[in-house]
Ligand SMILES: Nc1nc2c(ncn2[C@@H]2O[C@H](COP(=O)(O)OP(=O)(O)OP(=O)(O)O)[C@@H](O)[C@H]2O)c(=O)[nH]1
């Protein structure tokens with residue numbers, strides 16, 4: 001996998017500007033307003049000798065100086081764990097700030113290459129103004145202007161030289177990839193904003209802007225998550241037929257890359273045909289699914305409202321009967337934290353391994369209790385079970401008649417595994433395989 005470079009720094013120091021310069025695109029969300037880049041964006045940079053993945057860790061609201069510091073600590077922590085090389089960006093115009101000093105202290109202890117960079121040094125005569133920053137005592141200090149492309153290439157040559165030859169970071173088993181899918185207007189972008197923990201001023205992309213697929217990395221409860229194609233979700237003004245059509249294709253693409261799929265349903269509309277198609281696809285692809293019924297605030301509720309909804313979902317999506325259902329309001333924030341709780345729970349199951357001995361104990365008990373129906377007049381015998389994979393947990397069951405196991409029996413075994421090993425919210429996969437008879 002490609003190595004990872006993270007840009008860290010206070011709001012408004014120019015992280016997005018540098019990010020965009022390196023990625024080679026223009027983005028609407030660079031703004032003078034601090035905190036305006038609220039994404040941690042991932043993008044691949046291929047124009048230097050070694051390709052790498054760049055993360056813009058920007059994006060928090062500086063509520064207060066204390067809160068800012070805390071957020072910067074978290075952001076830097078994430079970058080330190082995640083990245084192979086860190087670019088710590090400071091603002092040459094604003095001068096050295098206390099939070100810079102504190103973060104530098106943190107970064108000093110990191111056993112990874114860290115580049116300390118003063119941005120907004122737009123010309124020679126400003127070099128002197130960066131003098132303050134030398135008091136940090138960090139050794140080499142780079143001065144650049146991201147906006148005017150000054151010193152950026154020199155910096156990047158050193159950054160690229162510091163990259164490890166190969167890295168496995170993004171393969172990390174412990175990043176959970178989440179796709180948020182659903183019909184237009186169900187509240188996907190509102191939900192995404194809630195999950196990321198803030199309201200967002202959505203920039204209107206200028207007409208003709210190419211669509212960027214941007215994933216957003218975030219941390220929740222000490223775990224790391226990647227929200228897939230957040231730019232696509234948040235893209236606004238896609239009201240024309242053509243673009244709506246895109247959104248289904250976009251959803252399918254996001255599902256391909258996901259571990260967990262949040263299927264967002266509008267409480268006002270109930271389940272629609274498009275929801276069924278998308279859910280069917282996610283199920284076929286073996287993804288973990290969670291139903292998120294949004295706009296729960298709009299319903300006049302009585303005792304049976306929730307039950308009816310659950311029934312409808314269970315009926316329409318029989319094959320996904322194990323998938324959790326969460327009722328939320330992205331608008332008010334009601335029960336939004338339940339979404340991430342379910343993601344965490346389901347993901348633990350989705351990536352779980354059970355021991356071969358436990359598996360075989362449960363397997364033989366299940367077979368004892370209910371024998372498999374005859375196939376072509378012959379008994380179906382089972383020998384042995386083994387888990388061959390995760391995401392989804394996949395089991396190979398050895399039998400004398402791999403083609404002869406009835407669908408209902410497969411479901412029976414699956415339910416036994418579900419109960420015994422707490423796979424209550426995860427899809428499972430069973431493969432029947434013939435075994436050479438040893439005589
Ligand atoms: N003069 C000057 N201005 C710059 C330079 N780089 C960025 N800026 C300006 O600084 C402001 C903030 O830039 P951003 O790239 O949005 O900053 P950021 O660090 O991503 O900010 P957050 O989104 O708040 O985290 C914008 O108005 C940029 O135009 C530079 O090299 N020189």
Ligand SMILES: Nc1nc2c(ncn2[C@@H]2O[C@H](COP(=O)(O)OP(=O)(O)OP(=O)(O)O)[C@@H](O)[C@H]2O)c(=O)[nH]1
Pocket residue numbers: 182183184185186187188189190191233234235236294295296297298328329330331332
């Ligand atoms: N009452 C209520 N309105 C909501 C809720 N969530 C979203 N909305 C509103 O529903 C509309 C659509 O929300 P978006 O988040 O833009 O929906 P989306 O699924 O991203 O829409 P597309 O971009 O068209 O795919 C907006 O007017 C939101 O304010 C909710 O929980 N309750």
